[in-house]
Amino acid sequence: MAYPKLSLLAGQDRRLRSGHPWIYSNELKMDAAAKALEPGTPVKVADVAGKAMAVAQFNPHSLIAARVLSRNQNATIDARFLERRLQRALRLRERLFDHPYYRLVHAEADGLPGLVIDRFDRTLVLQANSAGMDRLTPELLEAVDRVVAADHIILKNDSTAREREGLKLSVDVIKGESKGAIELVENEFAFFADPVGGQKTGWYFDQRDNRAFAAKLAKGERVLDLFSYGGGFGITALMAGAKEALAIDRSEGALELAKMAAARNGVDGKLTCLREEGFSALDRLAKEKQRFGLVIADPPSYVKSKRDLKAGLKGYRKLARTSAALVREEGCLMVASCSHNVPLDSFRDEVRKGISDAGRGGRLLCQTGASADHPSHPLLPESAYLKCLFYMLD
Secondary structure (H helix, E strand, O other): OOOOEEEEOOOOOHHHHHOOOEEEHHHEOOOHHHHOOOOOEEEEEEOOOOOEEEEEEEOOOOOEEEEEEEOOOOOOOOHHHHHHHHHHHHHHHHHHOOOOEEEEEEHHHHOOOOEEEEEEOOEEEEEEOOHHHHHOHHHHHHHHHHHOOOOEEEEEEOOHHHHHOOOOOEEEEEEOOOOOOEEEEEOOEEEEEOOOOOOOOOOOHHHHHHHHHHHHOOOOOEEEEEOOOOOHHHHHHHHOOOOEEEEEEOOHHHHHHHHHHHHHHOOHHHEEEEEOOHHHHHHHHHHOOOOEEEEEEOOOOOOOOHHHHHHHHHHHHHHHHHHHOOEEEEEEEEEEEOOOOOOHHHHHHHHHHHHHHOOOOEEEEEEEOOOOOOOOOOOOHHHOOOEEEEEEEO
């Protein structure tokens, strides 16, 4: 395929040669011809001598100007190419999980930069977060149809990442009808997701393993599931023998999903759902001198960009302090960050300080990331975005 050729600047080929999937605008010769290309155009990227090194998707308006699709300079980016990548991603998930509920495609780590696909059995939720994947949507839908027998396909293109790429935001049901809440299976328990009206793609599959680990700490305990969304942590804990769970979220829709899941699993009598902002709830519970054997603090991202890092780290320190104050002696605390802009060391340090600010000591039991259906690209730290810290407090 005769794709336009873009040239790297002198001395700017090292990262690409090492296998990095991104090429920044200041590494490319951004001449008039390059700037005239439409966002998402497939291009060949060449070194300063003119030797093609990769096929990528190009966006002249983005800091991440090119996203590598193939190191094969002769690759043709069409529905068949996408089908092969989807089949590879599917084979991995089928090795990992017994039930068809998982993240099917995790962007660069699965060789499909900017693309997210979550699978709920015969319902697929797609999110094209780059101009290149947005441009390939017709070919992508064709490939998906051949790889997964889906009755419902939803394009959940409403992420902030699309805004950074200069793309419009929309949510469209491409195949089937909008069904509202749908049931899923995670850790052998039933939950409910709302792919159209819910947060992100409808469910946070990335916390699957962390929910199972937290549940091991919950037997016989009172559990606080803060920023609970659909009750994943709290209900998993109840199914593992927790005495009771309090789910707090500011979204009434999210709490309705939690109530449905609690009823479906037969633990609705042990789950209390409250609509409240997280820090307000922490302050109120502290004044009431309430204590829990397990506190889960899994907030939305505090750090949307690097300029938010300083304020965001203060937020995590405050969250750790106020959450730790509610943990009984020898109880456990989990604090999570889902922002790729927060370095693990900095996050861990601020959480440690927050626990100390609360006058508490303890042990770090483990630090974890996302479940295996969210693989990370070895050269892209941003893809290992999720960080969870589990403590037992004195």
